[in-house]
Amino acid sequence: MKKILIINGSYHQGGIIEQSIEVMREKLDLFDCEVEMVTLRGYPIEFCLNCRACTQNEGSVPEKCVQNDGMNKLVEKMEAADGYILASPTNFGSVTAIFKRFMERLIVYGYWSWGMKSPQYRKEGLPKKKSILLSSCAAPSILGRLFFYSMKDLKEVSKTINAKVVGTLFIGLAANKSKQILDENDKEKIKRLIEKFLYSLDSRGM
Numbered sequence: 130m131k132k133i134l135i136i137n138g139s140y141h142q143g144g145i146i147e148q149s150i151e152v153m154r155e156k157l158d159l160f161d162c163e164v165e166m167v168t169l170r171g172y173p174i175e176f177c178l179n180c181r182a183c184t185q186n187e188g189s190v191p192e193k194c195v196q197n198d199g200m201n202k203l204v205e206k207m208e209a210a211d212g213y214i215l216a217s218p219t220n221f222g223s224v225t226a227i228f229k230r231f232m233e234r235l236i237v238y239g240y241w242s243w244g245m246k247s248p249q250y251r252k253e254g255l256p257k258k259k260s261i262l263l264s265s266c267a268a269p270s271i272l273g274r275l276f277f278y279s280m281k282d283l284k285e286v287s288k289t290i291n292a293k294v295v296g297t298l299f300i301g302l303a304a305n306k307s308k309q310i311l312d313e314n315d316k317e318k319i320k321r322l323i324e325k326f327l328y329s330l331d332s333r334g335m
Contacts, residue, residue, distance in 0.1 A: 131330050133157055134210035135166040136286075138217030138228030145265045145303040146218050148311040149319055153214060153263075156323040165206065169227040173199040177233040184241035189251050191237040200234045212259040212330050213292055215283045218303065219266035223278040232282065238289050252291030259329045260292035261322055263300075270301030295329040296322045 135153075139146040150166065157164050175198045183192035191204050207213070217224040224232070241248035262283040266273035274280060280299060287294050300315055 131160075131162045131211045131327075132209060133162050133164045133212050133214065134206055135164065135214040136216065136228075136231065137166055137168045138170075138225045138231065139168075140170055140218070140220070140225055140227070143308075144218065145300055145309050145311055146216050146263065149263055149265075149298070149300065149315070150214070150216060152311070152316050152319045153323050156320050157327075160327055162327075165210075167203060167206065169225075169231055172203070174203070174227075174230055174234060175200075176230055177236060181236070181241060181243075183237045184239050184248065185243070187240050187242075189255060191251060194234065194237055200237075203231075204237060207290060210258070212261075212326065213287070213290070214261055214263065214326075215286055216263040217279060217283065219264055219273060219277050219279040222276075224264075224282045229282070232286055235286065235289050238291075250289060250291065255291060257291050257293040259295050259326065260287040261326045262287065262294055262297040264298075265300040265303035267304035268301060270299045273299050273301055293329075296325050298322055 135150060137146065137150060154164055175196050178196065180195065182195050186192060194200050217228040238251050239248035240251055262280060264273070264279040264283060266277060266279070280297060284294060298318055303309055
């Protein structure tokens with residue numbers, strides 16, 4: 130059974146991102162996947178202290194953060210997963226602040242001892258896991274992809290945790306109403322994206 134971890138950076142319960150995730154989960158359930166979602170707006174993650182204590186020792190295993198919050202447990206979940214769904218709406222041209230806070234805490238996936246000019250990815254050169262990326266914005270999707278940084282941020286997270294992006298979806302015009310409903314065309318895109326994701330998790334799709 131494949132373990133799928135969803136990192137949900139949405140502020141809004143029941144918004145376009147969470148409606149999309151629900152379609153994904155329903156599709157994944159049909160293939161007997163073990164799915165867990167971490168909703169960042171309710172998850173105990175503090176801001177990075179920028180102390181770099183977690184970056185001083187070499188090795189492929191992420192170091193423990195000195196802060197006693199939920200990040201170390203979340204890293205354990207990430208390490209145990211076979212694939213990831215990384216999701217955040219666009220807020221002021223980029224991922225949400227809660228997703229950005231999570232991104233900063235991923236420094237545990239870097240080796241950067243004092244004196245080094247730049248960090249190294251701990252997982253670089255190891256077999257890659259798989260990910261799909263999901264974002265949304267109030268503008269048309271083509272404008273979101275061209276001018277916003279949301280998808281770039283999601284790709285950077287995927288690279289940091291050593292996951293190959295096998296598909297992306299950027300849903301535009303996601304705030305035309307106070308209670309936007311995911312349209313059927315986007316639902317079909319999501320289902321196809323999940324099928325592609327599942328195939329990539331199979332050894333034949335490696």
